[in-house]
Amino acid sequence: MRSVGISNLRCLANIINEAIDEIESVYAAADIPFPALDAPFNPADPAEALLQNPTVEGATLNIIAAAAQLSATVASPAVSALNASQAFHISACLRAASEVNVVEVLREAGPAGLHANQIAAPSKTDPLLLARILRLLAVHNIFREVTPNVFANNRISSVLDKGKPSKVLFESPNERLMGTSGFVALLELTADYDMKGVAMLADTILHPKAGELGFNRAYGTTESWWDWLHRPENVYQMQRFDIAMQGTAASESMDTIHKGAGDVLVDVGGGNGHTSLAIAQKNPGLRVVVQDLEDTIKDSKIHWKANLPTHVESQMVDFQVHDFHTPQPVPNAAVFMLRHILHNWSDERAANILRHLRDAAQPTTKLVVIDRIPVSAGRVLDPGENTIPGSTRPSAPAPLLPNWGVAKPSVYYLDVTMHCMLGGVERTLEHFVEVFAKGGWKLVRVYHPEGSVNSHIVGVPAD
CATH class of the missing domain: 1.10.10.10 (Winged helix-like DNA-binding domain superfamily/Winged helix DNA-binding domain)
Incomplete structure (x- = not known):
């Protein structure tokens, strides 16, 4: 047992050393120094662009995962557990700053x-x-x-x-967040009401009340998160949320969604339409319908007029007030797109949303769900023969956790947030297959756009 432990330590150290060698070779070839931790981030620095190099990206994942696993192996387990229990201090202090x-x-x-x-x-x-x-x-x-x-x-x-x-x-x-990328807005809302809602997780597990989420317990309300956010006194909170959501789409690749000229893309629950706008910018012949609730659609019209006025002037975009829990009014869509929608809802509510789309779909209609897909921290020894195209993803080398552990934690954080704030869930691929089927769709393909944390999950009408 002793030799096995030492062997794992050496193995983890070797992964780190080999990854450092790979990173240094890329930067040496470019004759550029690696960015320093003590220096402010400069997005225009050529050294930052090199971080997107596939070799550097892969090596970085291995270093983060191996360093964390090495620390967890050698540290006192009691100290590690206690430090984890106090991690909320970082969130609180970051938001305050x-x-x-x-x-x-x-x-x-x-x-x-x-x-x-x-x-x-x-x-x-x-x-x-x-x-x-x-x-x-x-x-x-x-x-x-x-x-x-x-x-x-x-x-x-x-x-x-x-x-x-x-x-x-x-x-x-x-107005401090207006005109920003949305990153700071996302950070602040995460460290604000998300943290408060998640803090009630154990309370709602141990002392459950029907329909009560961590958010309800934290804020002393029976309203849903969405209803609370739309209160008149929460105008700033709503603004911060909208800005944050725009920021999450800033680097999103939409190449897998483009359709031909004359086709209709319905952006279901599209907010201000920032995602479908990015698609329309690359595909001027695509007709777009942006659907959301009345207050949000007003913002969508403003956003499109400011960022893609030609689509508005040529009437290639329609702004439609629609609640996706009710029947879908557009029967001729080439694509129904739901970005960051299904993860907000329970399986029953999500399947109901999909059923309304299925009822309005043509045989050729595609469903594109843009969400994150968590994978197990345990190794899958045999993926099976009937795998969905695109479902197989790279895994980290042993003895690292196959999903790279804390090097890729965001979807697991978000999963708990969705439960506590909305009663939603970040679904595994198998879970998506089940929900699609309940909604009348067959999951046929998965795309993982380069540089994105999201996956594009494609369905067709089930027979």
């Missing part, structure tokens, strides 16, 4: 950084408390403590930069 615009203040100060007294002054927050918050984050390599109580941005903290002068952010706090 973002809400008081620390990153922008430090960006303007430069690499020498600022004392906590000066960082806290614009927001009139307690400098001692702010220093403690930033120190906890610096311990986790978010921000850099240059000298005691003097902090500066680093590679990780700087991605929270909203790209505006700090003075503007403090003068117009309700």
Whole structure:
């Protein structure tokens, strides 16, 4: 047993060393230094583009997974468990730093950084408390403590930069996220009401009440998350959510969804239509129908007029008020697209949504569901003969977890969030097959667009 343990340690170390060799060879060939942790993130730096190199991407996954597994192997299990139980502090402190615009203040100060007294002054927050918050984050390599109580941005903290002068952010706090990429909005909402809702997970498991989710317990409401978000007093919360959702589509590849000129794409529950707009930009002959609730459709019209006015002027896009829990009014669609819709709902509600689409479908209609697909942390020894095209995915080398563990954790975080906030679920492929069938569709193909965390799950009308 002893030799097996040491062998695994060496194996993990070898994976890390081999991955470092691969990364260094790519950067050496380009004669570019690897980005430094202490320097702010610069998206225009050629070194950042090299991180998208397939060799570097693969090596990076192996390093993160192996380093985490190596740490978990050698660390005290009690300490590891206790540290995991306190990880919520990171979320809370990260949101606090973002809400008081620390990153922008430090960006303007430069690499020498600022004392906590000066960082806290614009927001009139307690400098001692702010220093403690930033120190906890610096311990986790978010921000850099240059000298005691003097902090500066680093590679990780700087991605929270909203790209505006700090003075503007403090003068117009309700507009601080407008015009941004959406990343900071996503981070803040995740560390805000998502964290509060998930905190009630054990309470709702141990003391369940019919129809009550973690969100309901945390916020003391019987309303759904969507109804609560649409309250008049939650205008800022709704704005932040919309901006965050736009950000999640910024780098999404839509090449697998394009259809021919004259075809109709229905963006079901499309929000402001940012996803179908990206498709229409690449395929001007495609007719688009954006469907959502009344308040959201108003925003969709504004978004399309600002970003693709030619499609609006030529009446190639229609904005339709529609609740996808009711019968689908468009009978001639080439594609029904649901991006980040089904994961919000239970199997029963999801199947009902799909059934309405099936009832309106032509024999040639395609269903495209854009969602994430979690995979097991255990190895699949025999995938079987009847695998769905595109379903087989690469797995990490042993002794790493086959799904790369903490190197790819986001879908597992999101799965618990969906349960606690909406009663939804991130579905495995087998789970999708079942839900498609209940809704009258046959799952026939899966695409995994390069550079995207999402999968495109394709269905056709079932016989």
